[in-house]
Amino acid sequence: MSAAAKCFAARGIHQTSMQEICDTAAISAGALYRYFESKEAIIVALADEERAGNAELIAHLAAADDIVDGLCEALPEIIAVLGNEQYGRLAVEIGAEATRNPVIADVFGRNESELRGALVEALERGQKRGTVDPALDVQATVFLIQALFDGIPGRSIFAEDVPPRQVAETLERFLRKALRGA
Amino acid sequence: MSAAAKCFAARGIHQTSMQEICDTAAISAGALYRYFESKEAIIVALADEERAGNAELIAHLAAADDIVDGLCEALPEIIAVLGNEQYGRLAVEIGAEATRNPVIADVFGRNESELRGALVEALERGQKRGTVDPALDVQATVFLIQALFDGIPGRSIFAEDVPPRQVAETLERFLRKALRGA
Numbered sequence: 001m002s003a004a005a006k007c008f009a010a011r012g013i014h015q016t017s018m019q020e021i022c023d024t025a026a027i028s029a030g031a032l033y034r035y036f037e038s039k040e041a042i043i044v045a046l047a048d049e050e051r052a053g054n055a056e057l058i059a060h061l062a063a064a065d066d067i068v069d070g071l072c073e074a075l076p077e078i079i080a081v082l083g084n085e086q087y088g089r090l091a092v093e094i095g096a097e098a099t100r101n102p103v104i105a106d107v108f109g110r111n112e113s114e115l116r117g118a119l120v121e122a123l124e125r126g127q128k129r130g131t132v133d134p135a136l137d138v139q140a141t142v143f144l145i146q147a148l149f150d151g152i153p154g155r156s157i158f159a160e161d162v163p164p165r166q167v168a169e170t171l172e173r174f175l176r177k178a179l180r181g182a
Numbered sequence: 183m184s185a186a187a188k189c190f191a192a193r194g195i196h197q198t199s200m201q202e203i204c205d206t207a208a209i210s211a212g213a214l215y216r217y218f219e220s221k222e223a224i225i226v227a228l229a230d231e232e233r234a235g236n237a238e239l240i241a242h243l244a245a246a247d248d249i250v251d252g253l254c255e256a257l258p259e260i261i262a263v264l265g266n267e268q269y270g271r272l273a274v275e276i277g278a279e280a281t282r283n284p285v286i287a288d289v290f291g292r293n294e295s296e297l298r299g300a301l302v303e304a305l306e307r308g309q310k311r312g313t314v315d316p317a318l319d320v321q322a323t324v325f326l327i328q329a330l331f332d333g334i335p336g337r338s339i340f341a342e343d344v345p346p347r348q349v350a351e352t353l354e355r356f357l358r359k360a361l362r363g364a
Contacts, residue, residue, distance in 0.1 A: 014194075093278055137348060150332070
């Protein structure tokens with residue numbers, strides 16, 4: 001999976017053959033096909049890996065007494081992951097693939113929708129507890145947070161010398177201002 | 183160009199042939215090749231079209247007495263364009279292509295860097311005039327605004343029933359809170 005991710009990120013999904021994945025992983029075609037019958041099966045496995053990462057974030061948010069603090073604590077790691085160049089190239093590739101391949105759209109769609117549900121729930125809980133602005137449009141806010149997270153990988157590839165730490169700190173300031181009440 | 187954009191968005195850049203573009207545009211191959219020698223040349227022309235759109239926004243921001251008001255006035259149209267499904271699919275395709283094709287990376291990189299420069303200049307002007315928080319990290323703020331704009335197209339494709347107007351209104355609230363001083 002790691003060899004496939006490397007190839008997809010470097011050359012694109014369509015331009016990568018199963019044989020190139022074998023060569024990069026230094027395994028035989030037989031060994032690769034024992035686990036994955038196609039490139040699509042590998043991408044589905046990569047989606048499961050992403051899902052496991054999301055599950056950690058979701059558990060962290062669910063356990064946080066204050067969602068704004070909880071989200072802000074997680075930001076440096078989120079930004080570091082999203083800003084990783086290979087991750088970014090892979091995300092852009094898979095995003096393009098998902099627009100045409102319904103299986104891939106489904107598995108990543110499921111991940112997105114789980115994360116969206118967790119964010120919506122956490123912000124609504126915050127509104128009830130008084131730590132989140134009660135006037136906040138929760139659906140639109142989560143749309144914007146996810147759009148921002150989607151956009152960071154591509155932006156980081158064509159990087160403009162804004163260090164991840166600076167991005168995380170500025171985003172934390174914004175989220176605290178945006179999500180807290182007046 | 184419009185036929186090519188349609189094909190690229192629907193089937194992907196690599197999966198579209200020059201012949202399919204001719205068929206969609208209902209023109210002969212000779213007519214197409216008179217203007218564009220390759221798919222790459224068409225993408226470069228699409229970048230020039232984007233550049234013209236950006237130039238309007240840049241002029242609007244430069245003319246605004248208050249950058250925060252100026253940006254917020256432009257938001258409904260920006261969100262509407264970014265949320266258009268064909269635009270989104272095309273943006274995702276071109277983004278993936280740009281990670282591997284240096285000519286395409288260059289022309290879109292130039293557009294991005296012009297827009298970035300204009301946003302940085304406008305925010306710094308706002309800081310001098312006292313309409314923008316002087317403590318704001320302008321580089322990181324512009325990085326986040328551009329990442330958000332990059333992320334909206336993909337997010338809108340797999341749309342989650344958040345109407346563009348609602349997204350624009352919530353983003354306006356956030357930008358006003360984030361960019362203004364205390």
